[in-house]
Amino acid sequence: MQHQDLVNQFFSYFGLTGDQIHITEDQDILTVTLDVPATESGRFIGRYAQTLDSLQLILSLMINNGKTTHLHVSVDVGGYRAERQGVLESMAERLSTAVLETNTPHAFPPLSSTDRRAIHLLFQDHDSLTTYSEGTGIDRRLILAPKS
Numbered sequence: 001m002q003h004q005d006l007v008n009q010f011f012s013y014f015g016l017t018g019d020q021i022h023i024t025e026d027q028d029i030l031t032v033t034l035d036v037p038a039t040e041s042g043r044f045i046g047r048y049a050q051t052l053d054s055l056q057l058i059l060s061l062m063i064n065n066g067k068t069t070h071l072h073v074s075v076d077v078g079g080y081r082a083e084r085q086g087v088l089e090s091m092a093e094r095l096s097t098a099v100l101e102t103n104t105p106h107a108f109p110p111l112s113s114t115d116r117r118a119i120h121l122l123f124q125d126h127d128s129l130t131t132y133s134e135g136t137g138i139d140r141r142l143i144l145a146p147k148s
Contacts, residue, residue, distance in 0.1 A: 003063060007032055010059055014044070028070070030063065034077045041078040049084070052077060053114050088118050095144050096129055105145035107134075116142045 003025065008018050011034065022033040034044060045052045052075060060073035074081065091108065099106050108119065116133060119142055123131045130147050133140055 003030060006062060007059065010062065025071075029072045029074065032059065032073065032075045034075070036077060038078060041080070044077045045080050049080065049112065049114070052080065053112060056114075084115070085118060088115055089122065092119055092122050092144070096123075099129060099144050099146060103146050105143050108142040108144065110138070111142055113140075116140070119144075 004023055007023055008021055011021050016034065016036070020035045022035065024031045024033075036044060043051070044055065046054075056073055056075040059075060060071075063073055064070050076082070095106050095108065108116075111119070120131050123129050123144065126147075128147055130145055132143050132145070134143055135141050
């Protein structure tokens with residue numbers, strides 16, 4: 001089954017039709033954007049984006065099942081991911097200033113695994129700062145630290 005068919009079938013169970021589902025595939029990233037009314041977007045995003053992250057995880061498992069190469073799947077509703085990325089970048093900028101001024105590691109507030117990954121990617125090529133995670137489960141924290 002092609003990605004388009006699988007994604008359409010998956011979201012049909014939520015009452016969405018093909019014209020509300022937009023898919024783009026770029027190298028190893030499959031992006032699914034749902035076009036739903038603003039009054040319905042909360043149903044797909046959920047509290048702290050838990051529903052959106054869960055839909056993304058399930059869809060990723062379905063698409064990558066039995067495949068040797070992994071395709072990263074991203075699901076977005078109403079531009080939520082881009083808006084959240086902007087918030088994370090602002091938070092990262094403020095924290096990076098503090099780390100560079102004090103030369104000591106600082107912890108981000110609790111973040112979802114999706115948000116932690118986004119911040120890891122922001123700093124992966126940074127010259128003087130690095131990120132790492134500490135803890136497990138809901139106590140997992142992302143640390144921003146100077147490179148040694």
